[in-house]
Amino acid sequence: MKRTAVVTRVINPAALIAEVTSVEVGAISVFLGTVRDTNDGRKVTGLDYSAYTSMAESELSGIADEAEARFGVHSLVVEHRVGELSLGEVSVAIVAAHQHREPAIECARFVIDEIKKRVPIWKREHYADGSRAWVDPTRATEATAL
């Protein structure tokens, strides 16, 4: 089972875990990206994500296909949220299930790494002074280490 989506609502990790839970799997690996209050040393008060939605959905689906072929996961669910997000909220959730732990963990890592490389989604940070700026990981000092 594989499902990927760009969503505009709150991501519910428990629901995604329930979606992959099965007596056929022994390991579930979950990765959640959440909104931090600091980036590059600057205080962040909130975020908005925007997307080229049709292409983002197509890239997410392609990444899931590759991950399934590479790691043989039993099931994989990926959701990326767009729109306005508050501090502490989940921006992306990846839930991978496999009989064994190593491929489940590696699958979740592969998916988040690929998302950061090639899914057309953009993040704009909101600062305390009311200003906003698009995050460019090709320039940021700290973000490149992410």
Place this chain on the structure above:
Amino acid sequence: MKRTAVVTRVINPAALIAEVTSVEVGAISVFLGTVRDTNDGRKVTGLDYSAYTSMAESELSGIADEAEARFGVHSLVVEHRVGELSLGEVSVAIVAAHQHREPAIECARFVIDEIKKRVPIWKREHYADGSRAWVDPTRATEATAL
């Protein structure tokens, strides 16, 4: 924040995720071990885990200390369940939160690897014919690949 426990009740991953959620972290990595219906090609109908509880708690706590020192995680929660478990239920949950994704993922992996090596907990499989057998990962063919 660090918390480790051997528990006899159902593990609630959503509650553990809520426990580590903070505006100071950007990445949460979760590993869940769940009860499969097959092991080494044999149909399993259920499991029970038993533990040398006082030492298991001490080892879990030591592993969490090591993980915190090694990966600098912001927070880490580990629960291992003992007693009778049904198919599909969660036997172990590891939830690690960090500013960045790589140390969060590596921390969760380290903790499950160490648990498998040195926490005195034992698993007995129940089979369809009513028989039960203690799992010995040093002998099993498939389990060693886990």
Place this chain on the structure above:
Amino acid sequence: MSQVTVQLFASYAEAFGASHLKIALDPGSTVDDLVRCIRSLPAAGSLPASPRVAVNRKFASPDKLIGSGDEIALIPPVAGG
């Protein structure tokens, strides 16, 4: 001579003050030709030397030919996750 519509997002949409551009291209033009056209526009100063381009929702190489019905977008550095 045909006209293509190029979708803009995020920082690029902000730079051009628009959600899309209309660009006139000679027949047989490539992604690279398109990028050169766009970079010659007054608002293109903040664009990188080789911005990524998607054709029909896939990243395209500079030598890819552009057809008249193609869905084209200029892709700023992605920052999902």
Place this chain on the structure above:
Amino acid sequence: MSQVTVQLFASYAEAFGASHLKIALDPGSTVDDLVRCIRSLPAAGSLPASPRVAVNRKFASPDKLIGSGDEIALIPPVAGG
């Protein structure tokens, strides 16, 4: 000559049909001495050559000296997770 109590778990408890053993040890005995005593018991056939031993809730090396008040346990191959 002193007596120590050795806790047993899981497959080892099943093998001995008991949750603990009482073993008489000479003063100055080590973990290795204790293991040799236990392996000489009739029910010890299924034990590995060098079962792991915990002293005071920590894995102990074979040369560790055993004191009279120590909490001792024989640890079957662990299978948590």
